[in-house]
Amino acid sequence: MPTHDDLHTIDGDVYVSPRYLAGTTGIGDPALAPLLDLGWELENDDLGNAYVHAPDRKVRLGYLPEGEDDGLWRINAYSDPFGPPAWGLCFNDSCPTEFVTAFTTALAKAYEQGPTAYLATPKPGSTDRDPFLAAVPLINRGWQIDHPRWGVFAIHSPDGYAGLEFTTGRLNPQTELTTRDARWQLWAGTSIDRPAWYATASTDTPVALIKAVTECVSDPAPLPRWREETYSYVKGMAQLTPVIPPRSSAPTPLDVQRAAARRPAALPASSVPRWSTTSRPALPGPGR
Structure with missing residues (x-):
């Protein structure tokens, strides 16, 4: 929880708790900043979409408010700049911007460390790429492990309004990048079938980057939002607390x-x- 002395910097008039029931802020700049600060190239098209490219063109981010679907944020990494993506991640248009910022901040740090941190294919038995590590922040904060169906492991928040699913077995690489049928899916709302927001990550997405998101999602501190903007929180489930000036x-x-x-x-x-x-x-x- 922010301290009383810090409240004048809060952009909102209510706190939303738990934070995964807060929606998007509608502003992309905070999530773009970690990459732009590294000198990544920013381009815009005539529709208002923004594209950010790493200097070596091996990582690309699209902020797509005028995209073809609800995938507002799409981040892909490439071993070969002219080949298919090595991995891809998507946040939909209702996902809290803070979670996207957590990912881009971790991505910026990994990029500075080099390709082995953000691009290398996981090796069998590699402990730093163990999928379980991405779930550790959730488990440490009381989320419960579940096995909802064959080939899928899930972890749900104590109130049941958020979850992380990990699918085992072989998946279609193209399908992972273009649909919700991906290796990882993080969501919030009343059900995974009709989530308030979701995020997906394909096979070979570095576990450390996914862990940065689960760490942020499960943080007990609430998020500030404007009460009158109904899209900014999940009504009927989220707890709203006034921000005291x-x-x-x-x-x-x-x-x-x-x-x-x-x-x-x-x-x-x-x-x-x-x-x-x-x-x-x-x-x-x-x-x-």
Whole structure:
């Protein structure tokens, strides 16, 4: 939970808890920033879609508000810039932007470490690529392991409104990149069939990158949103708590009135603090 002193920086008037029931902020800049800070190239098309390319063209990100489907964020990595993707990940248009930012932040760090961190094909028995590692943050925070159907392992949040599924066996590489039938699927809502939001990751997506997302999704701290924007949280399931504006250090007229009421009658009136144009103005409340 943010501290009282930090509330003036919060962009929202309510906190949404649990955070996986918060929706998108509708702003892509925070998730693009970690990659742009590394000098990745940004391009835009005439429709308003944005494309970010790594310097070696082996990782590409698309922010696609005018895309053909609800896949708002698509990130692909390539061993060969002219070949098929080595792995791909998708966040749909309702996914909380903070979760995308967690992924791009981890991706930026992995890119700086080199191809072995973000591109190497997992080796059999490699402990750092063990799929179970991606679920560790969830399990540590009380999520429950399930086996809903043959070939699928799942982990659900305590309230049942979010889950992570991992599919075993062989999958079609092209299908993984273009549908929800991927190796990994993270979702929130009343069911995986009709989720409020979802994210998918294909086979060979580095487990450390997926773990960065599950760590963020399961964080107990709430997310700030604007109450009037109904798409910004899952109504009826999310708990909303008002964001309290920071209190000014300067006395307000009400403070002066209260101080006067507490002042002993024998004290002269000049001892009462006064509000003047030279007093430090109150800090502004949270703004959009």
